[in-house]
Amino acid sequence: MSPLQLCVAFSSVLFAVGLTGALARSNSILVLLGIELMLNAANLNFIAFWRYSPAPSPATGVIFVIFAIAVAAAETAVGLALVISIYRHQRNIRLQEATRLKG
Amino acid sequence: MEPRVAYLWLIPALPLLAAGVGCVAPRNGRRLAAGAAIAAMLGALVLSCFALHLALADPSAHLVYNFRWFDLGNGAVRLGLLLDPLNGLMCVMVSLVGLLIFIFSLGYMDADENFTRFFCFLSLFAAAMLCVVVANSLLLLFIGWELVGLASYLLIGFWFHRPAAAAAAKKAFITTRIGDLGFLLGLVWLYDTTGSLLLYDGGNGVLESHVLGDLATQVLAGGLAASTAIGLLIFCGAVGKSGQFPLHVWLPDAMEGPTPVSALIHAATMVAAGVFLMARIFPLAAADQGLAAAPVHVLTVVAGIGAVTALMGAAIAVAQHDLKRILAFSTVSQLGYMMLALGVGSWVAAIFHLLTHAFFKALLFLGAGSVIHAAHHEQDIRNLGGLRSPMRATYATFSVGMMALTGVPFVFSGFWSKEAILHAASEWNVSHLPLYAGLAGVVLTAFYMTRLLCEVFWGAPRSPAAAHAHESPAVMTVPLVVLAVGAVALGFLGTPAWPWLQSQLTGEAVPAHSLLEGGGLMALSIVLVATGLGAGWALYGRRLRATAGADDPLAAAAPRLFAFLGARMKLDELYAATVGRLNTFAAALAVILDRWVWGGAVGFLARFGEFTGSVNRGVDEGGLNAGFDSISERIRGAGRAYSRAQTGETHGYLRALAVAFVVLALLALLGGGQ
Amino acid sequence: MTAVLALIALATIGTAAAAMTRRSLLHSVLLLTGSWVGVAAFYLWAGAEFAAFAQVLIYVGAISMALLFAVLLTRRSREDFAPGPASRGRALYAILAGAALAGVLLAAIARGSLAVAPSPVPTVTVRQLGGQLMGPHAASLLVVGVLLTVALIGAVVLAAGTGPGKPGDAP
Numbered sequence: 001m002s003p004l005q006l007c008v009a010f011s012s013v014l015f016a017v018g019l020t021g022a023l024a025r026s027n028s029i030l031v032l033l034g035i036e037l038m039l040n041a042a043n044l045n046f047i048a049f050w051r052y053s054p055a056p057s058p059a060t061g062v063i064f065v066i067f068a069i070a071v072a073a074a075e076t077a078v079g080l081a082l083v084i085s086i087y088r089h090q091r092n093i094r095l096q097e098a099t100r101l102k103g
Numbered sequence: 104m105e106p107r108v109a110y111l112w113l114i115p116a117l118p119l120l121a122a123g124v125g126c127v128a129p130r131n132g133r134r135l136a137a138g139a140a141i142a143a144m145l146g147a148l149v150l151s152c153f154a155l156h157l158a159l160a161d162p163s164a165h166l167v168y169n170f171r172w173f174d175l176g177n178g179a180v181r182l183g184l185l186l187d188p189l190n191g192l193m194c195v196m197v198s199l200v201g202l203l204i205f206i207f208s209l210g211y212m213d214a215d216e217n218f219t220r221f222f223c224f225l226s227l228f229a230a231a232m233l234c235v236v237v238a239n240s241l242l243l244l245f246i247g248w249e250l251v252g253l254a255s256y257l258l259i260g261f262w263f264h265r266p267a268a269a270a271a272a273k274k275a276f277i278t279t280r281i282g283d284l285g286f287l288l289g290l291v292w293l294y295d296t297t298g299s300l301l302l303y304d305g306g307n308g309v310l311e312s313h314v315l316g317d318l319a320t321q322v323l324a325g326g327l328a329a330s331t332a333i334g335l336l337i338f339c340g341a342v343g344k345s346g347q348f349p350l351h352v353w354l355p356d357a358m359e360g361p362t363p364v365s366a367l368i369h370a371a372t373m374v375a376a377g378v379f380l381m382a383r384i385f386p387l388a389a390a391d392q393g394l395a396a397a398p399v400h401v402l403t404v405v406a407g408i409g410a411v412t413a414l415m416g417a418a419i420a421v422a423q424h425d426l427k428r429i430l431a432f433s434t435v436s437q438l439g440y441m442m443l444a445l446g447v448g449s450w451v452a453a454i455f456h457l458l459t460h461a462f463f464k465a466l467l468f469l470g471a472g473s474v475i476h477a478a479h480h481e482q483d484i485r486n487l488g489g490l491r492s493p494m495r496a497t498y499a500t501f502s503v504g505m506m507a508l509t510g511v512p513f514v515f516s517g518f519w520s521k522e523a524i525l526h527a528a529s530e531w532n533v534s535h536l537p538l539y540a541g542l543a544g545v546v547l548t549a550f551y552m553t554r555l556l557c558e559v560f561w562g563a564p565r566s567p568a569a570a571h572a573h574e575s576p577a578v579m580t581v582p583l584v585v586l587a588v589g590a591v592a593l594g595f596l597g598t599p600a601w602p603w604l605q606s607q608l609t610g611e612a613v614p615a616h617s618l619l620e621g622g623g624l625m626a627l628s629i630v631l632v633a634t635g636l637g638a639g640w641a642l643y644g645r646r647l648r649a650t651a652g653a654d655d656p657l658a659a660a661a662p663r664l665f666a667f668l669g670a671r672m673k674l675d676e677l678y679a680a681t682v683g684r685l686n687t688f689a690a691a692l693a694v695i696l697d698r699w700v701w702g703g704a705v706g707f708l709a710r711f712g713e714f715t716g717s718v719n720r721g722v723d724e725g726g727l728n729a730g731f732d733s734i735s736e737r738i739r740g741a742g743r744a745y746s747r748a749q750t751g752e753t754h755g756y757l758r759a760l761a762v763a764f765v766v767l768a769l770l771a772l773l774g775g776g777q
Numbered sequence: 778m779t780a781v782l783a784l785i786a787l788a789t790i791g792t793a794a795a796a797m798t799r800r801s802l803l804h805s806v807l808l809l810t811g812s813w814v815g816v817a818a819f820y821l822w823a824g825a826e827f828a829a830f831a832q833v834l835i836y837v838g839a840i841s842m843a844l845l846f847a848v849l850l851t852r853r854s855r856e857d858f859a860p861g862p863a864s865r866g867r868a869l870y871a872i873l874a875g876a877a878l879a880g881v882l883l884a885a886i887a888r889g890s891l892a893v894a895p896s897p898v899p900t901v902t903v904r905q906l907g908g909q910l911m912g913p914h915a916a917s918l919l920v921v922g923v924l925l926t927v928a929l930i931g932a933v934v935l936a937a938g939t940g941p942g943k944p945g946d947a948p
Contacts, residue, residue: 002892003779010786010819012882016794019761020875021797023754024868029802031753031848033809036840038794040816043828051823051908052893059901059909065828066910070921074928076840077666080847081932087851088794754867761874768881770890 007048014042028095029084032079039072107157107170111184111237113196115247117143119230122500125223131488136219140226141205147233148198155191157237162188163610165303167239183239188607189454193236193379196458199589200371201229201467203582205229207469209578211476215361221261225367228254232372236379241290241300241309246381248286248340251376252279255368259360271356278353289336296321302383310386319390326398331389334401337384338408339397345377345438348412352675354435358427365427369435371465375457378441381405381452381459389448403533406446410540412439417547417601421554422668423658426471426482429555433508434464436544440524443537449527451608455597456520458604461518462593463507466586470501473579474559477572484555488648489564494574498560500583505556507590509549509636512629518593521545522625523597529624545628549635554643562647778895781822789815802848810841824898827906 017037022034043065050061087093121143125136158166206223208729212221212687231254234247260272293309294300296318301308308314341347346354357369360453368374382389388401416436423429437460444453475482477494491498507517525545528538564570574580597604601711658665667673789812796808815834820829910918 003782003831003895004893005821005886006779006782006786006944007819008886008891010782010790012886013790016842016875016879016882017790017793017797019878020871021793023757023761023871023941024797026754026864026867027802029851030754030797030805031757033805033844036808036836037797037812039811040836044816044819047820047825047828049825050825051899059906061826062825062901062906062914063811063909063914064444065825066831067917067921069828069831069915073835073840074925077841077928077932078935080843081935083847084850084936093851098753099845101827551825758870758874761878765874765877765881768878771880772885 004048004052007051008045011041011044011048014044026094026096028083028093028098029080031095032076032083034075035079036072039068039075043068108184108186109165111168112149113184114147114154114237115229115230115233117146117150118226118233122223122226122230125226128219128223130219133218136222137205137209140222141209143226144198144202144205147229148195148202149581151194151198152189154186154187155195157500158186158188159607161610162182162607167301167303167305169239169301169304172455173668178298181240181299181301181304182243183304184237185239185302186237188610189379189382192454192458192604192608193622194233196461197229197232197236197372200461200586200719201225201232201367203585204363204367204371204465204469205605207366207472207579207582208361210576211363211472212361215343217261220260221361223253224257224261227362228258228368228373231368235376236540239302239308241293241302241384243467244383246619248344248380249283251368251373252276252283255279255357255373258364258368259357261364265359268359271353271359275353275357278350278526279343280338282341282350284636285336285339286341286343289333289339292329292336292365293333296333299322310384315386315390319394325571328391328394328397330387331397331399331401334384334388334391335404335659337386338381338401338405339570341377341380341442342408343377344380345374345437345442346412346500347408347438347442348379348415348775349674351416351435352671352678355428355431355671358425358431362427362468362475365431366468366472369431370467370468371461374434374438375441375461378438378445378453378457381442381445382454384590385445385450388445402446402448404446405442406531406533406537409439409442409444409446410537412436413443413544414439414547415541417464417544417551419668419671420551421547422655423434424483424485424669425467426474426484426555426559427488429484429551430464430467430471433467433548433551436548437464437508439542440521440544443541444524447528447531449523451605452520452527454608455523455604459507459516459520459590462586463504463515463590466500466504466590467508469579469583469586470497470504473497473575473583474501474572476575476579478566478568479571481566481568484503484558485648485652486566487559487564488562489526489560489571490562490572490573493572496574500580500587502556503587504592507594509552510545510628510632512625512632513593514591516590516592519594519598522599522628525624525628542631543630545631546635546638549632551641553636553639557639558570558645558648561644562649565648650670695708782819783816785815785822788817803845806841806844806848807917809844810837811843813837827903828900 018034018037018041019066020034021037022031025034046064046068047062050064053061083093086098090097118140121139124139126206128136128139164187166186167183169181171179172182173180205222208221208225212218215221229250231247231250235244235251236247237720238244238247255274256272259275260269262268263272290300297309297314299307299309299314301311304311308311309318315330319328321329321624323329323332343350354374355371360369388405389401391397392402394400413436416432416434416439420429420432420436423432423581437456441453441456444456474487474490474494474497477490477497478487503515507515510518510521512518525538525541528541529535531537564572595601602613610727646656655665732759792808792812792815796805796812799805799808813832817832817837820826820832912925
């Protein structure tokens, strides 16, 4: 098993853990956490392929990761604000009860 | 290229910023709006002084900074900034006079509830005017020019709840628009011929020699050079903006605006923009001078219009009763003098007079404003009187302005600039009529100003408002004093013995002459001034008006002439009878055409459309609708089915995503992998 | 080298899995913070020091704090966590989905040709990174800046609610 395979396997398992968490839990904060984990797993791939690419261009992978982290920060900020907003409306943060926007 | 020229845009930008601040300031944000406006004007003044200093380092150079605005087809529209002594002096004059008038307005507009809006408009005006001054492109100049017109409209109509003010604003806007149409046509023509509207552009600008040569040699029908036609069209704009005959009618009505506005816009700066424009494009206007065969030269027309305006304005001013209106006609007359100077070829004398006039006319208007403020908005000079003792500062400064305007010799600036114009007119080899008109204007000016001074300040108060007048606050009198100093001192920059201004403006050394060179003409004009003053004193000063209702002495002597002049030579009525009636006739014709000819055609088309429509409807309802109905019912059913999938449950969506992802990955792994 | 990587991977996945299964939200967040530290360690291992730095600063420092605040602010909802039959079914389903995904991905990795020659750890200096960010990626940097600003404002607006004047507005 080459190191690159190990890295990608690592990120896959982390992704699967995040997905499982997001699907299993009913607390919206934990769902958000699962999504964060999935994002991190994706970032791991960027760094891994940058690390083992034949001719690593100066900083592409790192730059991708930095942008992804910035976007994730924005996402978390809005997500948490939404959680607080949901909490204010229904006095709990159970995601399966927040179904008012259904078609 | 001088890199500092690129920062010239800051000069108009500062007041524009202040206008923005005034625009968003709350209605009671008086200090904010006025503070921003005055600070911006102060900043513009400081920058203008730097600019002037830079320009005077090499008076013959035209420092430019040109830049692309946007690309259009194969070419690009370029704008530019220009700095030379003419610009620099104008910048300093506009921002200095503007600053003083802003400060004066603090006192004058104090009681007005729309104080904030007033300063917003004033700043907008200053920004537009400074934009006109620093432009190196006729397009940019035109933009500023129109903005100036807009600001003028807004400010004349500032008290829009008065019908007279609203009408005056409309009149000013429309009348100047007639001239601006000519200006715009001239610009289009110029752009079409030369492909550029930049004034100076390293040899390719429209004011540079080889472009001018091309323009002057292109001959149109009747031996008219292209440069003549373009110059005359652009001059139309100057006629409108500077209140020249026959488009002067808006300027006296513009006095419906607040008095600081009259001082700033309709006396010192905006109306001078026309003169500035002609001085700016003087090389273009003078390009056809070499063509002996040309039927008409631009400068001849300019001189003629200027002479007519100078004389007419002065004559009408003699018979007015409204304090501000007298000053307005005086402005018309003085602008005529400037145009006259331009026309006889001495744009330097025109600019000299422009600068001195800006100071003493602003002074006179602000003095009038002070009087009006003190006398509770009483403007009729028959109802004033006796203000000399209660308003000493105003009286003293107003007298300085009056003597500068009439050209009392040697000490006052107006004397030297007027002498320069008369001297230039006497050397014009085409005709001496402008000189005679100018000399006659000198007598009339001295006469009506003496009348004004006697009626307003001397004698006894003739109304309760005048009797209770008191001196204005310091915020109003201090600008008066500063302007009075300027009205005296500025003259010494351009005397024949030390022609500093002339040599800086032309960029070449002008030899100094003895003070008494052309002494005959000077002596003649001094005698004429004395005659005017004496006549005025004899008629109005010796026997002061006793009551408001008493007859004017001149009216008693020549009632019909006085009434004719008092009705402003009936020019407004003439326009109403000719242009207005023509317009009404054309409108009536248009109505008939509209109603019967075009209306009939349109009606027929409409009937036809109605008929085809009814046929169409029959087809639609019978054949097509049934099909569409069933289709839309099916679409609705599909929508209902899909909407069941939208449970609103986030987990469900996430689950669907996961399943879809796994399925896709499996497909890729098993099928598309290799 | 590989041993270190395996260790990091195990620690990260372990803490993440623990975080996802804990009953207490507070514990979950803290465990997850540990998992993020693991990810940062991986970045360090791969030679991306700056990314590791950013990971620690933003995730371990900022996002975990925000999460803690959110948890504390929504504390009253803890009684909802009693596991019921519905939640047990969902958990089963989720584990199935996660396992399927992991299986598919791992199978793909095993079949794919990802065997590469061992290469030295690449180095990237912060100066290089700055040059790249301000040069070719300047536009994206600006866009991200705008995005962050908008997110910040949006978050404030969302969390601010209807204002103090009408407390009884929320249903």
